Amino acid sequence: MSQAPATPGAADDDVHDEPIPMMQQLIDNPFLLLFLGVAMPTVLYIVWGVMEIVGIPLAK
Amino acid sequence: MSAIEPPAQRVWWKQPLDRVEGTWIVIAFAWCMVMFFMMPYWHVYGKQNLSNEAYRSSPEAFLAKAQAMVDKHTVRTVTEQNIPVVHPVPGADVYLVARLWQWWPVLELEEGQTYRLHIMSTDWLHGFSLQPENINIQVHPGYEHVVTLTPTKEGTYSIICNEYCGINHHTMASKLYVVKPKKS
Amino acid sequence: MAVNRNFRTCPSTGLVYHEPAEKLIRWNAVAGVVSLLVGGVLALLVTLTRWPAVKLLPPDWFYLVLTAHGLDMLVFWIIFFEIAVLYFAASTLLKCRLATPKVAWVAFWLMIVGAITNNIAVFKGDSSVMFTSYVPMGAHPLFYLGFILFAVGALVACFVFFGTLVVGKAEKTYNGSIPLVTFGAVTAAIIAVFTIAAGAIILIPTFLWSVGLVSHIDSLMYRTVWWAFGHSSQQINVAAHVSVWYAIAAIVFGAKPMSEKVSRGAFVLYILFLQLASAHHLLADPGLTSNWKIFNTSYAMYLAVLASMVHGLTVPGAIEVAQRGKGFNKGLFEWLRKAPWGNPCFSGMFMSLVGFGFLGGISGVMMGTEQLNLIIHNTIYVPGHFHATVVVGTTLAFMALTYFLIPTLFRRELMFPGMAKWQTYVYGLGMMGFSVFMMGAGTLGVPRRHWDMAFSGAALPHEFPGAAYLMMGLMAVSGVLATVGGAMYLVNTVGSVFFGKKIVTPDFKRVPVREGMAPARPPEPAVAPAGHGAIGAGGFVAPGTFVLAMVFLTSFVLYYFVNWKYLSTVWPLK
Numbered sequence: 001m002s003q004a005p006a007t008p009g010a011a012d013d014d015v016h017d018e019p020i021p022m023m024q025q026l027i028d029n030p031f032l033l034l035f036l037g038v039a040m041p042t043v044l045y046i047v048w049g050v051m052e053i054v055g056i057p058l059a060k
Numbered sequence: 061m062s063a064i065e066p067p068a069q070r071v072w073w074k075q076p077l078d079r080v081e082g083t084w085i086v087i088a089f090a091w092c093m094v095m096f097f098m099m100p101y102w103h104v105y106g107k108q109n110l111s112n113e114a115y116r117s118s119p120e121a122f123l124a125k126a127q128a129m130v131d132k133h134t135v136r137t138v139t140e141q142n143i144p145v146v147h148p149v150p151g152a153d154v155y156l157v158a159r160l161w162q163w164w165p166v167l168e169l170e171e172g173q174t175y176r177l178h179i180m181s182t183d184w185l186h187g188f189s190l191q192p193e194n195i196n197i198q199v200h201p202g203y204e205h206v207v208t209l210t211p212t213k214e215g216t217y218s219i220i221c222n223e224y225c226g227i228n229h230h231t232m233a234s235k236l237y238v239v240k241p242k243k244s
Numbered sequence: 245m246a247v248n249r250n251f252r253t254c255p256s257t258g259l260v261y262h263e264p265a266e267k268l269i270r271w272n273a274v275a276g277v278v279s280l281l282v283g284g285v286l287a288l289l290v291t292l293t294r295w296p297a298v299k300l301l302p303p304d305w306f307y308l309v310l311t312a313h314g315l316d317m318l319v320f321w322i323i324f325f326e327i328a329v330l331y332f333a334a335s336t337l338l339k340c341r342l343a344t345p346k347v348a349w350v351a352f353w354l355m356i357v358g359a360i361t362n363n364i365a366v367f368k369g370d371s372s373v374m375f376t377s378y379v380p381m382g383a384h385p386l387f388y389l390g391f392i393l394f395a396v397g398a399l400v401a402c403f404v405f406f407g408t409l410v411v412g413k414a415e416k417t418y419n420g421s422i423p424l425v426t427f428g429a430v431t432a433a434i435i436a437v438f439t440i441a442a443g444a445i446i447l448i449p450t451f452l453w454s455v456g457l458v459s460h461i462d463s464l465m466y467r468t469v470w471w472a473f474g475h476s477s478q479q480i481n482v483a484a485h486v487s488v489w490y491a492i493a494a495i496v497f498g499a500k501p502m503s504e505k506v507s508r509g510a511f512v513l514y515i516l517f518l519q520l521a522s523a524h525h526l527l528a529d530p531g532l533t534s535n536w537k538i539f540n541t542s543y544a545m546y547l548a549v550l551a552s553m554v555h556g557l558t559v560p561g562a563i564e565v566a567q568r569g570k571g572f573n574k575g576l577f578e579w580l581r582k583a584p585w586g587n588p589c590f591s592g593m594f595m596s597l598v599g600f601g602f603l604g605g606i607s608g609v610m611m612g613t614e615q616l617n618l619i620i621h622n623t624i625y626v627p628g629h630f631h632a633t634v635v636v637g638t639t640l641a642f643m644a645l646t647y648f649l650i651p652t653l654f655r656r657e658l659m660f661p662g663m664a665k666w667q668t669y670v671y672g673l674g675m676m677g678f679s680v681f682m683m684g685a686g687t688l689g690v691p692r693r694h695w696d697m698a699f700s701g702a703a704l705p706h707e708f709p710g711a712a713y714l715m716m717g718l719m720a721v722s723g724v725l726a727t728v729g730g731a732m733y734l735v736n737t738v739g740s741v742f743f744g745k746k747i748v749t750p751d752f753k754r755v756p757v758r759e760g761m762a763p764a765r766p767p768e769p770a771v772a773p774a775g776h777g778a779i780g781a782g783g784f785v786a787p788g789t790f791v792l793a794m795v796f797l798t799s800f801v802l803y804y805f806v807n808w809k810y811l812s813t814v815w816p817l818k
Contacts, residue, residue, distance in 0.1 A: 020070075020071060021071065021074065024072065024073035027073075028421050030434075031406070033515050034434045036515060036516060037437070038434070038438045040516050040519070040520075041472065041476070041522070042441075044539070045520050050468065052531065052536055053532070056116050056531045059115035060115070062498055063423060063500060063501050063507075064491055066419055067420060067421050067423075070419075070420045072503075073504075077505070077506065078502050078561075079785075080557070080786050080789070080790050081506050081558065081561070083790070084790065084793055085506070091797065092545060092547070092550050093546075095546055096546050099538045099542070099615065102808075106615065107816035107818075109817070109818050110527070110528060111817070112532070112533050138704070139704060143703070184380055187622045191706050191708075192689055193814050195619065195815060196620070198528045198621065200463045200531075201463055203463075203531055205531075208818050212816070220706050222621075222623065223622055223693075228303075228701070229693075230694055230697075230700070230701070231703075233703075233704055
């Protein structure tokens with residue numbers, strides 16, 4: 001985390017002061033993406049689909 | 061600098077979009093929305109939608125219903141195996157059994173009439189493929205699928221199996237006859 | 245235990261190879277190519293049997309060979325090669341030692357044993373259940389067991405990949421974010437984890453069923469969960485071959501991504517939505533509601549299609565920018581005309597891109613449209629589609645990459661460079677024809693996985709029109725052509741890797757490298773770069789690519805509505 005705003009002319013260090021945007025941090029985190037990439041299809045495809053199959057009524 | 065090296069900027073998220081990319085994203089997104097809304101649109105305004113009506117059933121229960129229909133409405137038989145040809149009442153529930161390696165019975169429907177076609181397999185997976193219309197529906201054992209369909213033109217159609225079901229898969233073919241409605 | 249930190253630098257490419265990683269990449273790639281060889285021989289047999297005029301094999305052999313062909317190609321060839329790509333993208337591109345090489349070897353041998361076990365089960369003759377092995381048709385328990393072992397091995401390999409990312413970050417082998425190609429590999433690995441988890445959920449109970457420990461597997465449940473494995477496994481390929489496109493664009497042209505944000509954002513859309521498209525296979529099944537079907541089949545409103553369309557623009561766009569920067573700036577297409585068409589690395593990649601987009605992508609959206617699926621489901625249109633995506637798309641991209649890897653990774657000269665120039669064309673065009681004619685036959689109703697379209701022996705046979713026979717004949721001719729192209733690839737790669745002239749580097753040595761080998765980041769320009777300078781036309785840096793993209797979109801829109809028009813003429817049903 002950067003505490004002080006970049007001082008102009010602070011040579012090598014000032015380029016590292018700009019905080020990384022939220023979205024870039026998210027995209028740079030493979031394990032967060034791994035979680036999302038597994039959770040999304042599991043819930044939306046498998047769980048939803050299996051619930052629908054379980055709910056099919058019996059034939060008269 | 062290139063795609064096989066880390067990005068040159070530490071903060072790449074803020075690099076502005078090239079106009080060519082921005083324009084293409086907008087166009088492509090618009091097209092994606094058109095394709096998405098085409099499906100619900102067809103459910104409301106289109107005529108060809110696969111029914112979601114299905115029931116859990118057993119081979120015995122389904123065969124009993126098909127047998128009852130065959131007993132009542134058989135008009136003739138075809139082939140040396142004497143497969144019954146059934147001419148059900150328009151609007152009625154019609155049963156089609158898929159099994160190794162046969163569609164049973166043969167159906168004779170009237171042009172322009174609507175039928176509730178129940179399809180189920182009593183053994184393995186099969187594929188209902190109506191030719192040359194090219195309507196294709198997956199057929200499961202244990203699930204009775206009710207499809208409401210309306211033949212539009214008289215003629216002799218084929219029902220073939222298009223889900224691999226073993227060594228004689230290629231012999232699993234049958235006919236579906238569509239005739240002019242009887243004048244009453 | 246000492247960690248092997250020995251690296252070598254490739255003198256011609258500047259890439260660094262970690263000693264254990266290099267060996268693993270080689271072996272995985274070789275195992276992939278061996279699977280391709282077996283699958284290729286089987287491919288020829290399948291093609292010659294479905295050629296109505298030849299009809300080579302009897303039905304039992306046909307279904308056996310078709311089962312083995314699907315498994316050896318779709319699973320073993322592609323996943324082995326993908327593991328090689330993952331290790332390359334993590335270790336070599338991050339200049340990082342591979343995490344736990346020993347575990348990676350365990351993964352490799354599990355995959356080998358799994359692949360062999362599965363093949364044995366199929367060739368024994370009692371497991372001709374196709375790649376999909378739908379219950380209640382049962383295979384020999386070894387069939388499922390081999391499959392499961394292979395999948396476990398692949399899963400372990402994915403975690404070696406993720407572990408390497410952790411090592412790279414901890415040991416500061418690179419600055420800032422990972423390279424785009426590595427990010428694409430991350431995408432592939434994430435999809436692979438979901439894929440394999442879904443496979444475990446369904447194949448383990450099925451294995452228990454085959455040995456009698458479970459009494460019943462529901463066929464609809466099986467198809468639903470199985471496709472979360474079966475379709476997603478092909479989405480790994482999409483992510484992997486798109487990464488390979490970016491890599492080849494970078495290698496051949498020094499192309500840098502037009503914008504990291506757009507390309508990575510598109511990969512994120514893949515991670516989130518691509519796997520939902522497993523629903524493509526269930527659109528004609530009973531019991532699942534249209535809500536589920538529409539949401540999933542459209543990748544949640546086609547967001548993954550959007551991502552593919554973005555990659556389809558940014559990869560050639562990056563090439564165009566690089567070429568224009570080198571002075572090929574005339575008109576719309578000088579950059580493309582002056583591209584190195586004699587370099588199989590480029591020609592293979594470019595045909596993969598075009599074929600995947602125009603043939604595989606468009607046909608995939610057709611089949612994946614809930615209602616249009618009715619006139620396509622289980623016809624030979626379906627293999628037409630996936631030969632365009634998986635073969636023209638993935639396999640051709642991997643072939644193209646091989647021509648780059650042989651000198652740098654295997655340190656061998658290509659044995660037949662002249663043949664390599666032609667190989668990508670013969671294979672690519674053969675395969676494109678193969679796909680197109682399959683789709684044509686499918687439109688006429690010819691079923692897939694079917695031994696005899698003349699229904700010999702059936703009591704009430706169907707007679708397909710002559711056009712359908714013509715399509716199947718043309719398909720077979722194209723298939724034979726593609727097989728020739730495949731053989732050219734195999735002769736050249738196997739020959740070069742084992743008998744090619746060694747590239748000898750004077751003063752070759754491996755250098756042990758400690759942590760923090762990344763050089764200091766060069767100072768960034770004071771002003772953030774706003775674009776690519778004075779190239780292109782009309783404010784577009786890549787106008788040629790944009791025109792190509794519009795041609796693509798036009799074909800897409802036309803073909804889409806032609807199919808709806810055709811659908812509107814079939815029997816009403818609801």
